[in-house]
Amino acid sequence: MRTHPSAGIPVGGAVLAALLAVGPSSLNGQELEAVAGSAPSEGQRVVLVTGSTGGLGREVARRLASGGDHVIVHGRSVQRGSELVAEIEEQGSGSASFYSADLGSFDEVRALSRAVLRDYERLDVLVNNAGIWLEGPRQLSVDGHELHFQVNYLSGFLLTRELLPLLRRSAPARIVNVSSVAQRPIDFDDVMLEEGYSDGRAYAQSKLAQVMFTFDLATELEGSGLTVNALHPATMMDTDMVLERGARARTSVDEGTEAVLHLVNAPDLGSGGYFNQMTPAQGNAQAHDEAARVRLRALAERLTGGG
Numbered sequence: 616m617r618t619h620p621s622a623g624i625p626v627g628g629a630v631l632a633a634l635l636a637v638g639p640s641s642l643n644g645q646e647l648e649a650v651a652g653s654a655p656s657e658g659q660r661v662v663l664v665t666g667s668t669g670g671l672g673r674e675v676a677r678r679l680a681s682g683g684d685h686v687i688v689h690g691r692s693v694q695r696g697s698e699l700v701a702e703i704e705e706q707g708s709g710s711a712s713f714y715s716a717d718l719g720s721f722d723e724v725r726a727l728s729r730a731v732l733r734d735y736e737r738l739d740v741l742v743n744n745a746g747i748w749l750e751g752p753r754q755l756s757v758d759g760h761e762l763h764f765q766v767n768y769l770s771g772f773l774l775t776r777e778l779l780p781l782l783r784r785s786a787p788a789r790i791v792n793v794s795s796v797a798q799r800p801i802d803f804d805d806v807m808l809e810e811g812y813s814d815g816r817a818y819a820q821s822k823l824a825q826v827m828f829t830f831d832l833a834t835e836l837e838g839s840g841l842t843v844n845a846l847h848p849a850t851m852m853d854t855d856m857v858l859e860r861g862a863r864a865r866t867s868v869d870e871g872t873e874a875v876l877h878l879v880n881a882p883d884l885g886s887g888g889y890f891n892q893m894t895p896a897q898g899n900a901q902a903h904d905e906a907a908r909v910r911l912r913a914l915a916e917r918l919t920g921g922g
């Protein structure tokens with residue numbers, strides 16, 4: 616295992632404060648530096664969980680690390696990411712590092728994938744968990760795309776494609792796409808929702824796009840030892856996504872965590888599945904329309920430049 620560039624820095628207490636003061640995990644020119652705890656040891660599983668500075672992703676990261684994994688923590692908040700690395704390192708069963716990257720920017724997604732390819736020799740599991748469901752008017756990313764579509768789908772598509780060579784080399788390996796039961800068909804004449812925008816529609820089309828990506832990628836990966844599945848983790852969990860809207864939580868983050876961990880750990884799950892929590896399920900009909908999937912993939916390749 617190649618040594619992590621910042622490996623061995625004990626991230627805790629005064630050291631964590633110092634790292635925060637100098638602004639760790641920031642884009643230095645074009646290169647992203649990590650807040651590093653300790654490097655993965657020989658044989659330790661390496662798992663990247665996007666959006667693990669809060670909510671479902673943070674609980675998934677905690678549980679994986681307590682089971683002995685090396686977790687690559689990701690999100691925008693340096694404070695929360697660094698704190699989670701410190702917590703995991705202090706707990707002692709697993710290890711962690713943190714990279715800050717905004718999935719609303721393709722440049723930052725590419726910087727994240729470059730940093731992971733630079734710093735790690737293997738990646739056993741990629742959990743595309745980061746997601747948004749925003750109130751208020753339609754917003755565009757810095758790249759000019761409807762923000763839910765970019766953060767929830769396009770950036771996960773790009774990150775996955777950039778990391779595929781490393782995942783393939785690490786096979787048997789897994790990709791888990793955290794989607795939702797909230798799925799609405801994509802209108803290919805108005806993907807960016809210039810007409811008839813609502814946050815619910817924007818969220819739901821981006822979540823269906825993740826399922827379509829899952830089915831499409833599974834076909835491409837047949838025989839590679841690399842599997843990909845998607846899931847609805849749980850309905851209205853007690854996370855910021857739900858609570859900051861003033862909505863009432865109906866389930867706990869622990870329930871969603873169990874469902875994600877099932878796709879990460881359970882043997883013989885196969886590939887190309889969509890699960891409602893732990894139960895195999897059907898996605899929206901558009902996910903089963905091969906022509907629509909081909910069209911979506913072509914669009915994502917054109918918009919991200921990643922193929």
Ligand SMILES: NC(=O)c1ccc[n+]([C@@H]2O[C@H](COP(=O)([O-])OP(=O)(O)OC[C@H]3O[C@@H](n4cnc5c(N)ncnc54)[C@H](OP(=O)(O)O)[C@@H]3O)[C@@H](O)[C@H]2O)c1
Pocket residue numbers: 665666667668669670671672673689690691692693695716717718719744745746747766793794795796847848849850851852853854855856857
């Ligand atoms: N909550 C539910 O009931 C529910 C139901 C079905 C599916 N889901 C799915 O589960 C996943 C996690 O949701 P959650 O409820 O845990 O949400 P959350 O509490 O809002 O957490 C979202 C995570 O994503 C990160 N994130 C948000 N925007 C980002 C960006 N632009 N760039 C990079 N990271 C970003 C956040 O970290 P930073 O703020 O540090 O960037 C945070 O770590 C999402 O994909 C969601 O669609 C949730």
